[in-house]
Amino acid sequence: MELRADALAQSRRLRPWSLVAAGAVVWTAAYAVNRPLWEWLVGDVAGLDRGARLGGAVEFFVYDTTKILLLLGGIIFVVTVLRSFMSVERTRALLGRHRHGVGNVAAAGLGVVTPFCSCSAVPGFIGFVAAGVPLGITMSFLIASPMVNEVAIVLLYGLFGWKVAVLYAAAGLMIAITAGWVIGRLRLERWVEPFVFETTLHGRTIDPGAGLTWHERFAMGAEEVGRIVRRIWPFLLVGIAVGAAIHGWVPEDFFAEVAGAGNPLAVPIATLLGIPLYSNAAGILPLVEALHAKGLATGTVLAFMMSVVALSLPEMILLRRVLKPRLLATFVGVVGAGILAVGLLFNLIL
Amino acid sequence: MDIKVLGSGCANCKALEARTRAVLDDLGVVAPIEKVTDFADIAGYGVMTTPALVIDGEVVLAGRVPPVADLVAIIERATA
Numbered sequence: 001m002e003l004r005a006d007a008l009a010q011s012r013r014l015r016p017w018s019l020v021a022a023g024a025v026v027w028t029a030a031y032a033v034n035r036p037l038w039e040w041l042v043g044d045v046a047g048l049d050r051g052a053r054l055g056g057a058v059e060f061f062v063y064d065t066t067k068i069l070l071l072l073g074g075i076i077f078v079v080t081v082l083r084s085f086m087s088v089e090r091t092r093a094l095l096g097r098h099r100h101g102v103g104n105v106a107a108a109g110l111g112v113v114t115p116f117c118s119c120s121a122v123p124g125f126i127g128f129v130a131a132g133v134p135l136g137i138t139m140s141f142l143i144a145s146p147m148v149n150e151v152a153i154v155l156l157y158g159l160f161g162w163k164v165a166v167l168y169a170a171a172g173l174m175i176a177i178t179a180g181w182v183i184g185r186l187r188l189e190r191w192v193e194p195f196v197f198e199t200t201l202h203g204r205t206i207d208p209g210a211g212l213t214w215h216e217r218f219a220m221g222a223e224e225v226g227r228i229v230r231r232i233w234p235f236l237l238v239g240i241a242v243g244a245a246i247h248g249w250v251p252e253d254f255f256a257e258v259a260g261a262g263n264p265l266a267v268p269i270a271t272l273l274g275i276p277l278y279s280n281a282a283g284i285l286p287l288v289e290a291l292h293a294k295g296l297a298t299g300t301v302l303a304f305m306m307s308v309v310a311l312s313l314p315e316m317i318l319l320r321r322v323l324k325p326r327l328l329a330t331f332v333g334v335v336g337a338g339i340l341a342v343g344l345l346f347n348l349i350l
Numbered sequence: 351m352d353i354k355v356l357g358s359g360c361a362n363c364k365a366l367e368a369r370t371r372a373v374l375d376d377l378g379v380v381a382p383i384e385k386v387t388d389f390a391d392i393a394g395y396g397v398m399t400t401p402a403l404v405i406d407g408e409v410v411l412a413g414r415v416p417p418v419a420d421l422v423a424i425i426e427r428a429t430a
Contacts, residue, residue: 092398
């Protein structure tokens with residue numbers, strides 16, 4: 001009797017893992033078969049000429065949609081499960097005692113691994129500052145979190161290869177660290193809305209990451225995939241459609257003439273263009289991929305992407321609640337300058 | 351029993367409120383749910399990742415929308 005109960009308990013503990021393993025196998029098979037499948041369906045079954053504009057655009061559209069959905073699903077699941085071990089609350093505790101400089105590096109690094117949604121930006125900011133984390137260090141965290149975003153990095157890897165992905169992550173971290181440090185040195189605490197410093201923290205802080213079972217973590221991962229895909233699929237389709245159109249109809253090397261690596265205005269324009277555009281990384285990447293394929297320089301492309309993701313209008317409207325206009329402007333200015341520098345640098349060296 | 355849902359209107363926050371409401375109705379617990387959206391108040395509870403659930407002044411969960419079973423367990427523990 002006891003042996004059977006033990007065996008049952010054992011199998012119940014293993015069940016989430018076997019499901020995840022099966023899922024991984026299915027995912028890998030789907031990813032491998034993606035390109036040949038659509039080549040066959042579009043070329044042979046539907047009879048479209050893949051070299052022509054319409055055929056090329058259609059194939060790009062269906063292939064890219066499948067690829068990105070697969071990548072997204074995989075990354076979000078894995079990252080959510082890993083991140084369920086971290087929390088903003090624990091990050092705050094870790095950051096409380098660092099000095100400037102080191103603190104900026106730690107904050108940027110933690111910003112990457114800590115789960116963070118844009119709705120946490122303001123409570124997070126208040127929570128950090130009210131707990132005594134210096135303004136500059138808080139800023140490093142706030143800049144790194146949305147910008148060095150796992151979705152962006154893995155999609156970049158899937159679309160451009162690992163070199164670009166690593167460069168993006170490194171550049172994002174450098175910007176977060178430097179911008180946060182600069183803001184800290186400028187001593188801009190007086191431009192934070194006063195109520196933030198007056199907020200007293202009462203109540204026991206709860207750590208959302210503690211005490212979860214694997215089953216719960218996997219469930220969170222699956223839920224997050226569903227939630228994010230449901231939220232962004234219109235952006236994604238629009239981004240891919242525009243990318244497909246560019247792929248099919250814009251001549252090769254079009255951008256190389258108009259906005260190639262030699263043109264210094266390309267990067268500032270790209271950075272400015274990114275500010276009013278709101279998208280998360282997944283929606284903008286297909287567009288970025290197509291632009292790059294048509295000759296837009298890598299540095300310009302990265303600057304555009306960073307600008308869209310890090311200097312988003314909605315997030316700035318949210319941050320206005322806690323930052324006075326001058327601090328907000330400084331924030332945009334410093335981060336924007338960093339993005340500009342990175343874009344120009346990459347155009348030079350790549 | 352004093353129940354508050356902390357959150358400023360993102361989809362998760364609404365989902366937590368709706369799910370809590372549903373669980374309360376199922377359990378037959380009569381209690382109003384107060385929605386706290388002011389950022390200063392939310393941060394005052396020590397919460398940095400919304401949504402969060404506060405029962406009788408104590409933060410019982412934060413940062414996620416738990417499955418119904420977990421919510422049921424939490425509320426039953428609070429009413430015990």
